[in-house]
Amino acid sequence: MKDVKGLTDEELVQLVCTQDQELYSELVRRYQNKLLRYTSYLAQSETKAADITQETFIKAFINLNSFNTDKKFSSWIYRIAHNEAINNIRRYARETSLENNEQVKVVLSGDKDVQEDLDQEFLRKMVSSCLDKIPLVYRAPLALFYLEDHSYEEISDILRIPIGTVGTHINRGKKVLAEFCSKERGIETYA
Amino acid sequence: MPETEKKQDLSKKVMSQIEEGQVKMRPHSYFVVISIILVIGLIGAIILSVLFSNFSFLWLRAHSPFGYLWFGGPGFRPFLATFPWIPVFIAIVGLVVAVILLRHLDISYKRWFIALVIGLVTVVLLAGLALNLTGFNERNRQFEPVHSFYPRYFSGDEWVTGKITTVKNKELDIVTPEGKEIKVTWDASTLLPSGSNFSIGERIIAVGEWKNDTTFSATGISQGDANWLMMNHEMMPEGNPNAVPLRSN
Numbered sequence: 553m554k555d556v557k558g559l560t561d562e563e564l565v566q567l568v569c570t571q572d573q574e575l576y577s578e579l580v581r582r583y584q585n586k587l588l589r590y591t592s593y594l595a596q597s598e599t600k601a602a603d604i605t606q607e608t609f610i611k612a613f614i615n616l617n618s619f620n621t622d623k624k625f626s627s628w629i630y631r632i633a634h635n636e637a638i639n640n641i642r643r644y645a646r647e648t649s650l651e652n653n654e655q656v657k658v659v660l661s662g663d664k665d666v667q668e669d670l671d672q673e674f675l676r677k678m679v680s681s682c683l684d685k686i687p688l689v690y691r692a693p694l695a696l697f698y699l700e701d702h703s704y705e706e707i708s709d710i711l712r713i714p715i716g717t718v719g720t721h722i723n724r725g726k727k728v729l730a731e732f733c734s735k736e737r738g739i740e741t742y743a
Numbered sequence: 744m745p746e747t748e749k750k751q752d753l754s755k756k757v758m759s760q761i762e763e764g765q766v767k768m769r770p771h772s773y774f775v776v777i778s779i780i781l782v783i784g785l786i787g788a789i790i791l792s793v794l795f796s797n798f799s800f801l802w803l804r805a806h807s808p809f810g811y812l813w814f815g816g817p818g819f820r821p822f823l824a825t826f827p828w829i830p831v832f833i834a835i836v837g838l839v840v841a842v843i844l845l846r847h848l849d850i851s852y853k854r855w856f857i858a859l860v861i862g863l864v865t866v867v868l869l870a871g872l873a874l875n876l877t878g879f880n881e882r883n884r885q886f887e888p889v890h891s892f893y894p895r896y897f898s899g900d901e902w903v904t905g906k907i908t909t910v911k912n913k914e915l916d917i918v919t920p921e922g923k924e925i926k927v928t929w930d931a932s933t934l935l936p937s938g939s940n941f942s943i944g945e946r947i948i949a950v951g952e953w954k955n956d957t958t959f960s961a962t963g964i965s966q967g968d969a970n971w972l973m974m975n976h977e978m979m980p981e982g983n984p985n986a987v988p989l990r991s992n
Contacts, residue, residue, distance in 0.1 A: 573768065577758045584753055602753060609757045610766050618774040712852040 561625035569617055576616075579625075580609050586700065587633045593695040594637040596684050604640050608633040627709035630702075634692060634710055641688065682733035690725030697722055785844040789867065792837030795830045796871025798892045801880050802827030805894035805920075810948050811902065813936040814963035817950045821902035830892055838867060897921060903959050904948045910941050915964075917947060926958045934963035941966075 556564055556578045568576045587608055592601040612632050619628050683691055683699075692711060696702045704722075708715045760766045802808075806825035811818035842860055874880075883889060897904050897920045905917035905925060915927045927949050929935075941947070941964075951961040 569768070569771075573761060574758070576761060577754060580754045580757050588753075606753055606756055609753075610760060613757070613761060613766055614769055615774075616768055617771040618769070708852070714852065714855060716855075 562621040562623075565616060565619055565625055566621055576613055579612075579629075583626075583629055584609070587629065590630065590695060590700055591633055591637045593683055593699065594634070594688065594692060595640060600640060600644075601637075604636045605633065608636050611636070624706065624709070627702075627706050630696070630700075630706075630710040631712070638688075682729055685732040686725065686728050690721055690728055693718055693721045694725045694729065781844055781847055785841055785848075788837045788841035788844060789863070790837075792834050792841060792867045793870040793874065795834035795837060795892070796867055797874040797879060798830035798889075799827045799834055800872055800875040802830060802894050804875070806896065806904070807948060810965050811950065813965055814934055814950045817901065817962055821899060821948075821950055824899055824902075825894075825896050834867070834871070838864060898923075898925075901952065902948065902950045903927065905946070907941055907943050907945045907947060910943060915941055915947070924957065927961050927964065928954075928958065929961045929964055933961050935965070936963070937966040 556567070556575055559567070561579065561582065564575060564579055568579070584605060587605045588598075588601050591604040591608075592598055595601050595604060608629065612629050615632075619625065683695060686694070693707055696707045696710060697704075702710065704715050704718045707718045711718070713721070802825070806827075808822045808825040808827075811821040811825070841863060845859060845863070846856075880893070884893065903917070903919065903925055905919040905923075907915050907917050908924070909916035913929050915929075917925050917927055919925060927947070929949075933951075945966055948965050949959060949961040950963045951959055954960050
């Protein structure tokens with residue numbers, strides 16, 4: 553195999569499509585841990601996450617020629633992983649329409665606001681420990697922003713929602729997270 | 744199984760499927776064709792929607808279906824018969840297909856999607872109205888495939904519409920868009936939502952019952968609104984059997 557370590561993802565995709573399909577293993581190597589982690593947040597199961605991630609890489613390979621190398625490969629493959637995870641969750645009916653969760657509605661209708669200057673590390677820990685308690689609609693953007701370090705623009709590309717909506721979901725997600733997390737731990741709300 | 748081993752397995756599983764040829768990459772041409780179909784479908788759906796919103800406006804102007812509702816109960820059946828249900832339905836289907844295809848375009852999620860949909864609906868309605876007002880239907884009346892979407896219900900068992908040619912005491916002579924001459928009679932109990940000052944050249948819609956093939960006894964007469972398009976014989980699709988009045992007697 554050529555020395556491909558110095559190549560960008562997009563350059564690598566170009567080579568996989570035009571020259572050597574075996575180079576795809578480098579892309580798998582680069583993203584398997586990240587995607588396993590992200591899909592674990594969504595599916596709440598490592599076994600399912602492994603299946604979802606494997607299916608993601610297979611679908612990505614089949615459709616690799618549709619990827620526009622002027623765009624970020626990272627956003628593209630996260631998008632496929634996200635869709636796979638959502639389909640998997642729906643298939644097993646583990647999630648209902650969580651936007652309609654009454655408890656979430658009560659939290660969001662309150663006038664309490666989460667401090668914008670909450671310690672980032674503290675938030676990161678809170679997201680990590682309580683992520684499974686909150687609705688999927690907020691879980692995905694919070695995981696991508698706090699745990700996977702994606703920008704708002706990348707999250708917009710992955711979730712296919714406007715950048716403004718990403719910000720709204722993250723802010724609402726923080727509010728829901730603070731409430732749910734404090735109840736879980738039996739402590740006062742962070743807000 | 745340790746975590747690292749699981750990850751290695753994942754990589755091996757994916758690559759072994761690729762190497763064994765169980766998984767094949769789709770060619771670039773496949774995606775080019777899909778994109779072309781998507782764009783053609785989107786443009787086609789929008790054109791379909793514009794064309795049928797144009798027909799809807801034409802029906803509304805030619806039949807003035809809402810005018811029948813002034814007569815209450817007796818006006819309900821003429822309203823149902825003259826409302827452009829099929830053109831409106833096809834225009835809506837075209838819009839729904841266009842919105843579904845629009846969702847597949849990369850630009851759709853970058854913006855507020857509802858705004859895109861509102862913009863699309865506005866463009867379709869304005870383009871349909873523009874076609875209708877610029878004589879598109881008159882120019883294309885010879886084009887047979889669209890004949891069935893042209894207005895044609897100018898009289899029925901309980902209604903008639905036409906242009907006044909003679910005004911007499913409690914009696915009007917009218918000519919229908921198909922060129923038939925009808926005598927419309929009325930009395931003190933007739934509903935006249937737009938008054939009884941009829942004049943020659945005015946367009947009217949009337950509900951009531953037929954006394955014979957050429958005489959209609961009206962229980963309600965109303966004048967058409969300012970935007971009412973009075974179809975005339977020349978504007979009817981030539982040789983269109985559907986242009987024959989639906990009246991059964």
